[in-house]
Amino acid sequence: MPSSPASATESETLAIEPAAVGFDGGRPVSPVFEDIYFDADGPAETLRVFLGPAAIETRARAAKLFTVAELGFGTGLNFLVTANVAKAHRLHFVSFERHPLRRDDAEKALAQWRRDYPLATELLDAWPPALAGWHRRHFADGRIQLSIWHGDAADGLRDFTRQQRCGVDAWFLDGFAPSRNPAMWRAQLFQHMAACSVAGATVTTFTAAGQVRRGLEAAGFETRRVDQRPHKRHSIAGVFRGAGIAFAAPERVNVLGGGLAGACTARALAEKRVDVTLVDPAGIATGASAVPAAVLHGRLLAGASAEARLRAQAFAYSSERLRGLRGTRQTGVLQVAGVNANAERLRGVAGALPKDWVRFLSAEEASRLADMPVPDVALHIPSALTVNAAECVRALLEHPRIKADEVSDEGVTTVLATGAHRGEFSHLELTGISGQMDLFRVPHMPTLPLVGRGSLVPGAKGLWVGATYEYRPWPAGDGELANAKRLADWTKTAPGTAIDSFHGIRAVTSDRLPIVGHDASQERVWFSLGHGSHGTVTAPFAAECVASQIVGEAAPADAELLELLSPDRFHARQQRRPNPFRSRRTEAITPDRTPERS
Numbered sequence: 001m002p003s004s005p006a007s008a009t010e011s012e013t014l015a016i017e018p019a020a021v022g023f024d025g026g027r028p029v030s031p032v033f034e035d036i037y038f039d040a041d042g043p044a045e046t047l048r049v050f051l052g053p054a055a056i057e058t059r060a061r062a063a064k065l066f067t068v069a070e071l072g073f074g075t076g077l078n079f080l081v082t083a084n085v086a087k088a089h090r091l092h093f094v095s096f097e098r099h100p101l102r103r104d105d106a107e108k109a110l111a112q113w114r115r116d117y118p119l120a121t122e123l124l125d126a127w128p129p130a131l132a133g134w135h136r137r138h139f140a141d142g143r144i145q146l147s148i149w150h151g152d153a154a155d156g157l158r159d160f161t162r163q164q165r166c167g168v169d170a171w172f173l174d175g176f177a178p179s180r181n182p183a184m185w186r187a188q189l190f191q192h193m194a195a196c197s198v199a200g201a202t203v204t205t206f207t208a209a210g211q212v213r214r215g216l217e218a219a220g221f222e223t224r225r226v227d228q229r230p231h232k233r234h235s236i237a238g239v240f241r242g243a244g245i246a247f248a249a250p251e252r253v254n255v256l257g258g259g260l261a262g263a264c265t266a267r268a269l270a271e272k273r274v275d276v277t278l279v280d281p282a283g284i285a286t287g288a289s290a291v292p293a294a295v296l297h298g299r300l301l302a303g304a305s306a307e308a309r310l311r312a313q314a315f316a317y318s319s320e321r322l323r324g325l326r327g328t329r330q331t332g333v334l335q336v337a338g339v340n341a342n343a344e345r346l347r348g349v350a351g352a353l354p355k356d357w358v359r360f361l362s363a364e365e366a367s368r369l370a371d372m373p374v375p376d377v378a379l380h381i382p383s384a385l386t387v388n389a390a391e392c393v394r395a396l397l398e399h400p401r402i403k404a405d406e407v408s409d410e411g412v413t414t415v416l417a418t419g420a421h422r423g424e425f426s427h428l429e430l431t432g433i434s435g436q437m438d439l440f441r442v443p444h445m446p447t448l449p450l451v452g453r454g455s456l457v458p459g460a461k462g463l464w465v466g467a468t469y470e471y472r473p474w475p476a477g478d479g480e481l482a483n484a485k486r487l488a489d490w491t492k493t494a495p496g497t498a499i500d501s502f503h504g505i506r507a508v509t510s511d512r513l514p515i516v517g518h519d520a521s522q523e524r525v526w527f528s529l530g531h532g533s534h535g536t537v538t539a540p541f542a543a544e545c546v547a548s549q550i551v552g553e554a555a556p557a558d559a560e561l562l563e564l565l566s567p568d569r570f571h572a573r574q575q576r577r578p579n580p581f582r583s584r585r586t587e588a589i590t591p592d593r594t595p596e597r598s
């Protein structure tokens with residue numbers, strides 16, 4: 001079992017060993033913990049032990065937001081039953097799981113309940129990969145939000161309680177019994193719970209262990225025994241008697257910028273019941289987000305460094321978030337070995353990540369899959385998407401809480417999603433770098449996009465080839481020539497003439513990481529900027545982080561990842577050296593002087 005992300009090092013892997021599950025007449029059991037996942041009457045047990053004694057149905061009814069935190073996600077049955085009963089305007093169900101089930105095992109375990117709980121089908125369809133860290137899923141147009149931490153519960157809970165400012169309404173302490181799983185039930189658990197509860201928060205747990213009851217009492221929960229006969233003697237329920245925490249989320253937010261970053265942020269906020277005014281004087285999806293055939297793939301890394309985790313988590317979240325949306329197709333991708341990632345590196349990536357997520361292929365296997373000659377080994381990433389970004393932006397903005405306007409509202413929280421335009425925030429190390437893709441007619445199309453030596457992306461009218469990376473503006477025509485040559489190199493044919501072209505400006509930071517978070521001096525100004533060449537991967541993830549924090553919820557990224565993306569990082573660097581994007585070398589391409597878009 002790998003250790004938690006918080007203690008991960010370069011040599012570790014992000015893949016989590018899934019739970020070993022046995023089945024005893026359809027009932028899932030853990031041979032390791034010698035315990036059951038749920039009793040024969042499954043949902044009835046959840047109602048009897050967790051929901052009923054905490055009056056979840058009544059308390060959640062008409063609540064603007066009802067947050068449940070559970071220890072031990074298991075098969076997800078408690079989540080499904082809670083989502084069915086808790087008719088809050090929004091339900092956020094947060095769970096911590098050290099040993100996640102394989103999707104196949106979860107499917108088998110939930111088979112008998114799928115008719116009564118149709119959400120089970122959606123949950124299984126969006127089942128998170130066995131990757132360490134936070135995973136988030138949205139159901140019922142955002143009314144139901146599920147966050148799962150894969151890893152040690154203590155690490156996850158520490159991160160969650162540090163971030164979650166709007167508190168928890170109900171705690172479900174599931175997981176295996178204290179005698180079989182003592183690591184989960186340490187005294188610190190109860191302290192974390194107390195630090196993050198609203199006044200009157202409830203706790204329910206199947207266990208009757210005195211140690212648990214004493215721990216809860218010491219942390220400020222008033223507990224009682226709940227008669228569970230004839231199933232078992234009793235369980236514990238309790239109410240938090242401390243002052244608790246509360247957070248007033250803003251009701252309206254301005255989002256500046258109508259590209260992918262702005263649209264994803266607006267949608268994330270709208271689904272969290274915030275009204276959004278979206279402003280873009282140039283029009284919706286007219287910047288880099290007019291790209292007609294972008295590939296959403298993670299540029300995954302081996303190891304468990306913060307950047308490897310960021311890439312894996314952003315890809316896992318964003319591919320699922322955009323999947324099925326208008327303008328997207330789940331095509332998968334082949335990442336072919338090239339100068340940026342050689343064969344050895346790709347092999348390392350495949351070895352470090354779940355097998356059903358990334359596969360290492362020989363050149364022959366890759367060629368067969370692509371139905372065209374592939375010159376080197378490759379990674380096959382089946383969950384990658386091809387995105388018509390403008391179409392996707394328009395689909396994201398179709399929400400009754402989002403209105404496009406010419407002016408932003410006065411005095412409200414504002415998110416800058418303005419690409420390379422940093423406004424008054426001159427410390428942000430951000431610039432614009434042009435790029436071009438060209439569309440060619442080809443006699444034979446690959447079956448899926450290929451990246452790694454430039455990109456070949458099959459589209460309805462031909463093959464999109466790209467993209468150039470123009471540190472300084474190139475003379476007219478050079479972009480097309482470069483892409484024609486790239487295509488000729490792949491196909492070993494004479495360069496052809498493009499039938500269409502896209503030229504845009506990527507917003508690039510000095511460390512090639514996006515800028516996500518709020519300004520140090522102005523709490524009500526937030527950023528989602530600098531998405532560079534991979535906005536389809538980073539913008540949806542950044543949007544969820546920013547929107548969550550604005551409404552006081554924990555982001556689907558732990559503190560270390562949020563720090564990596566924080567706008568504050570540039571202040572510290574500029575103590576040591578000047579802003580590199582304000583030097584003469586890059587002056588010609590600073591945002592104020594970017595060349596005209598073609």
Ligand SMILES: Cc1cc2nc3c(=O)[nH]c(=O)nc-3n(C[C@H](O)[C@H](O)[C@H](O)COP(=O)(O)OP(=O)(O)OC[C@H]3O[C@@H](n4cnc5c(N)ncnc54)[C@H](O)[C@@H]3O)c2cc1C
Pocket residue numbers: 256257258259260261262279280281282283284285286287288289290291293294295296297389417418419420421434435436437455466467468502503504505506507528529530531532533534535536537539
């Ligand atoms: C040729 C090319 C190929 C690419 N290929 C891929 C790919 O394969 N995969 C991938 O993931 N990504 C790809 N990208 C990158 C991707 O397109 C971007 O990362 C993404 O579109 C960035 O979205 P954004 O919303 O941050 O920026 P933009 O789409 O540029 O949006 C910023 C918006 O802010 C607006 N704005 C500026 N100033 C203000 C202001 N003061 N007030 C209000 N609005 C303002 C602008 O008008 C603009 O519409 C490619 C980019 C290019 C150029």
